[in-house]
Amino acid sequence: MDLRCFYILYLTTITVVYSFSVVQNIFRRPPISSLPPSSSVDAEDLRRRFKATTLNSIISNVEQSLGPLLPITTTFSIATYCYVTYNAPLWNLKKSLELGNGIEIRESPGKGLGAFYVNSNVIKEGSIVGQYKGDLLTLNELSKKYPPINGTISKNDYLFEIRESSLYIDAKDADSTSVNWTRYINHIEGDEVNLRVEVNALHKIVWFEAIRDIKKGEELCFDYGERYWEGYEGMVK
Numbered sequence: 001m002d003l004r005c006f007y008i009l010y011l012t013t014i015t016v017v018y019s020f021s022v023v024q025n026i027f028r029r030p031p032i033s034s035l036p037p038s039s040s041v042d043a044e045d046l047r048r049r050f051k052a053t054t055l056n057s058i059i060s061n062v063e064q065s066l067g068p069l070l071p072i073t074t075t076f077s078i079a080t081y082c083y084v085t086y087n088a089p090l091w092n093l094k095k096s097l098e099l100g101n102g103i104e105i106r107e108s109p110g111k112g113l114g115a116f117y118v119n120s121n122v123i124k125e126g127s128i129v130g131q132y133k134g135d136l137l138t139l140n141e142l143s144k145k146y147p148p149i150n151g152t153i154s155k156n157d158y159l160f161e162i163r164e165s166s167l168y169i170d171a172k173d174a175d176s177t178s179v180n181w182t183r184y185i186n187h188i189e190g191d192e193v194n195l196r197v198e199v200n201a202l203h204k205i206v207w208f209e210a211i212r213d214i215k216k217g218e219e220l221c222f223d224y225g226e227r228y229w230e231g232y233e234g235m236v237k
């Protein structure tokens with residue numbers, strides 16, 4: 001076997017072993033279902049879990065079984081590791097953001113329907129309470145769905161704009177399977193705000209995090225921002 005063949009074989013083996021170890025590490029983590037029974041998932045806890053496996057420990061595991069790694073393999077491993085560690089929380093986050101137990105949809109005076117937290121265990125600050133779900137549309141698709149009047153697309157109450165990627169999450173169709181309870185989260189300003197919205201334009205997901213502890217009976221609210229209300233003049237905010 002010439003040196004090139006040996007090197008390719010070496011690289012392939014390392015890649016397979018390394019990928020296996022990374023995949024194993026992802027699946028070895030406690031399943032989301034083992035988290036506390038509430039509508040929320042502790043974001044800090046998730047982050048801690050994914051930091052638990054360090055690149056060094058993976059590399060030294062591989063080196064122990066196969067000998068010292070070549071620099072190029074190490075660089076490749078670092079790149080893969082960075083990719084996996086960047087994405088793993090998001091893959092798992094997506095899994096964890098499901099319809100919240102403990103959320104009740106009922107009348108909120110002056111605002112229509114609202115989402116209220118009714119469980120007795122407190123939603124801790126930093127917890128993820130839900131994902132904003134709906135049909136993901138481009139501006140083109142949106143204008144087909146809602147034909148513009150005088151050149152302007154008429155807004156609907158359940159449209160979330162992901163500005164960074166010019167996409168829209170439309171949660172208007174209540175009977176659509178892609179829609180969930182978060183469409184009932186109302187707007188508020190000041191001290192009563194208990195959620196903040198997080199947007200990941202790359203992964204095209206939007207979710208809500210508690211900015212303080214939220215107790216039983218509280219309505220879940222966030223500040224929609226000025227842009228949402230453009231065209232809604234006269235509306236009580």
Ligand SMILES: C[S@@+](CC[C@H](N)C(=O)[O-])C[C@H]1O[C@@H](n2cnc3c(N)ncnc32)[C@H](O)[C@@H]1O
Pocket residue numbers: 110111112113114156157158183184185186187188235236237
């Ligand atoms: C995403 S929906 C929230 C759920 C809505 N209340 C419902 O009954 O379906 C957004 C709409 O709710 C209403 N809304 C939300 N926050 C409000 C507020 N602070 N004051 C008045 N209306 C509000 C507005 O009609 C707004 O366009």
